[in-house]
Amino acid sequence: MSQYLKEVEGKSIHDERMRTRRKEGSVCWFPGPVIVGGGPSGLAAAACLKQKGIPSLILERAHCLASMWQLKTYDRLRLHLPKHFCQLPLMSFPSTFPSYPTKHQFLSYLKAYAQHFHINPCFGKAVVSAEFDHTIGHWRVKTETQEEYVCKWVIVATGENAEEVVPEVEGMDEFAGPILHTSSYKSGAMFSGKKVLVVGCGNSGMEVCLDLCEHNALPSLVVRDSVHILPQQMFGRSTFGVCMGLMKWLPISVVDKFLLVMSHIMLGDTARFGLERPKLGPLHLKNLSGKTPVLDVGTLAHIKSRKINVCRGIKRLTRHAVEFVDGKILNFDAIILATGYKSNVPFWLKVGA
Numbered sequence: 001m002s003q004y005l006k007e008v009e010g011k012s013i014h015d016e017r018m019r020t021r022r023k024e025g026s027v028c029w030f031p032g033p034v035i036v037g038g039g040p041s042g043l044a045a046a047a048c049l050k051q052k053g054i055p056s057l058i059l060e061r062a063h064c065l066a067s068m069w070q071l072k073t074y075d076r077l078r079l080h081l082p083k084h085f086c087q088l089p090l091m092s093f094p095s096t097f098p099s100y101p102t103k104h105q106f107l108s109y110l111k112a113y114a115q116h117f118h119i120n121p122c123f124g125k126a127v128v129s130a131e132f133d134h135t136i137g138h139w140r141v142k143t144e145t146q147e148e149y150v151c152k153w154v155i156v157a158t159g160e161n162a163e164e165v166v167p168e169v170e171g172m173d174e175f176a177g178p179i180l181h182t183s184s185y186k187s188g189a190m191f192s193g194k195k196v197l198v199v200g201c202g203n204s205g206m207e208v209c210l211d212l213c214e215h216n217a218l219p220s221l222v223v224r225d226s227v228h229i230l231p232q233q234m235f236g237r238s239t240f241g242v243c244m245g246l247m248k249w250l251p252i253s254v255v256d257k258f259l260l261v262m263s264h265i266m267l268g269d270t271a272r273f274g275l276e277r278p279k280l281g282p283l284h285l286k287n288l289s290g291k292t293p294v295l296d297v298g299t300l301a302h303i304k305s306r307k308i309n310v311c312r313g314i315k316r317l318t319r320h321a322v323e324f325v326d327g328k329i330l331n332f333d334a335i336i337l338a339t340g341y342k343s344n345v346p347f348w349l350k351v352g353a
């Protein structure tokens with residue numbers, strides 16, 4: 001490795017890429033790691049490698065950095081955690097940014113980060129297959145555009161939110177109004193005065209409901225499962241920060257109990273409003289299932305005041321109405337699916353073949 005570092009010392013990622021890759025037909029040989037994904041994780045990996053003198057090549061399927069943030073998020077989105085928990089390695093957020101930067105501030109930070117470290121991803125390169133070739137001891141990474149990159153290392157940086165999860169519900173084709181995933185939702189302005197059903201009670205679903213309220217829409221929220229709702233802040237600090245501090249000294253079970261007591265004091269009994277809590281504590285549940293607790297940014301107050309109606313699971317859709325599993329039938333003008341995302345890694349990363 002020391003010899004390798006010596007060979008590439010002093011060369012920029014871009015220059016090294018142009019000088020050292022060899023093309024044989026549609027095959028591109030690259031001496032460093034190929035990073036799949038040009039979002040925050042991919043940028044961070046490239047910057048850390050560059051600091052060690054190791055060139056890398058980012059393949060990004062979209063035509064921009066952090067395409068999830070740029071193309072598939074709503075306008076009012078902010079970081080749900082304080083900025084010092086979300087900054088990338090080697091470069092802090094600007095001190096002028098608020099504790100919870102907006103979507104546009106976060107994107108400006110990512111663009112400045114890429115410029116600072118001279119990171120130039122290859123855009124429009126959707127990876128369809130990455131497989132280790134034992135005959136040559138290298139990975140073969142193939143793209144949708146029929147290119148193949150041969151490298152010794154592959155870094156997966158496509159995140160957990162690559163593809164939308166769209167549930168199949170009886171009657172979806174029959175419903176007369178628009179049905180859209182939160183990846184296509186930008187603002188509640190187009191839904192002013194309309195009855196909108198939001199399906200999913202995670203952080204996105206809760207915040208979309210709040211946005212709809214602020215644009216004078218009439219939202220209802222489908223809550224099928226139990227959910228932990230925590231205050232975003234306590235004692236003047238972020239709840240996440242308080243948790244991280246406590247877990248340095250206390251077991252998760254004790255921190256969970258503390259969170260539940262504080263949440264009950266600050267938010268009340270959420271079960272009274274149709275929001276049952278899981279039997280497992282929020283941190284224990286996150287560790288076991290990956291299910292993230294909801295950090296309340298103001299939605300709960302609207303649920304308590306009945307500006308947001310909580311509904312059970314959906315049984316079927318009709319032309320203008322939704323029938324729920326508890327037998328209720330309500331009319332709606334539109335449906336927004338806050339049903340989350342899934343990783344696409346299992347579809348293209350070939351391991352153990």
